[in-house]
Amino acid sequence: MKVLTVAGTRPNIIQEMLINRLFKQRGITEVLFHSGQHYDYEMSRKFFEEFGLPDPDYHLSVSSGLPCRQIAEIVTGTEKIILKEKPTVTLVHGDVNSTLAVALASAKLQVPVAHIEAGLRTPFFYNPEEINRKLTDHLSELLFPHIREAYDALMKENFSPENVFLVGDVVKDTLLWVLRRYHITPTLGDYCLATVHRYENVESLERMTEIVDAFLESGERIIFPVHPLTE
Incomplete structure (x- = not known):
C-alpha cells in the first residue's frame, strides 16, 4: 500500500x-x-x-x-x-x-x-x-x-x-x-491562553481593537502567542 x-x-x-x-x-x-x-x-x-x-x-x-x-x-x-x-x-x-x-x-x-x-x-x-x-x-x-x-x-x-x-x-x-x-505534568495555571488568527478578525482593525480591549478588561493574566497572520 x-x-x-x-x-x-x-x-x-x-x-x-x-x-x-x-x-x-x-x-x-x-x-x-x-x-x-x-x-x-x-x-x-x-x-x-x-x-x-x-x-x-x-x-x-x-x-x-x-x-x-x-x-x-x-x-x-x-x-x-x-x-x-x-x-x-x-x-x-x-x-x-x-x-x-x-x-x-x-x-x-x-x-x-x-x-x-x-x-x-x-x-x-x-x-x-x-x-x-x-x-x-x-x-x-x-x-x-x-x-x-x-x-x-x-x-x-x-x-x-x-x-x-x-x-x-x-x-x-x-x-x-x-x-x-518531555515528562510534563499539567497543572492548573493562573493565566489564560489566547490565540487570534481568523482572517475576518485579524484583517479588521476594529475587531482586533475590540478583542484586545476585552483582554485588558478581563482582569486576567493572558499569554498571547501572536500568530504570524495577526502580526
Missing part, C-alpha cells in the same frame, strides 16, 4: 506526526508532501524538525494568495504528484484549503480519499473551513471523525456507516505523546 499524505498547515503537521510513525511501524509506504500553505518557519518547518518528521517528498511552495487561486495551484500540483506516484489512497487532514484541493485532485483521478477529522459542522455556511470540510467529506471514501458529534453529523447526511469510523482525536494523542516525551 502507498499512501499520499498532504501536510499543508501547522495543524496538519501536528496531526501527521503519530500517523507517520504508525505507518513506518506497519510497513506502509507514505509519500508526504507539503503544499506550502503555511510557509512561515515557525508554523511549518520548525514542527517537522521538533516532531522528527521526515522531509516532505514534495513541496509545492504555493504560499499565500486568494483562496481560489491557492486551491487551483494545489490541485494542479497534486495532479502531477498523483500521476507520478500512483498512490493507493490519499490521506487529508482537517479543513484547510490544502485539504479540499488534494481531495478534489484525487477524486478526479479516481484515487480514494481518506479524511481525518471528518464531520465537523457549524451553522455558518460561508465560513471558509465549513466549505472545505463539507466538500472534502463528500469527496472521501473513508471518513474518520474524531468526536461523536462529528460522527452523528455524517450519519444525518446519509453517509454509509461502513465508510465512517469514529477514531478519536489525533491532536489529543499528539499532546499526550508530548507530555510523556
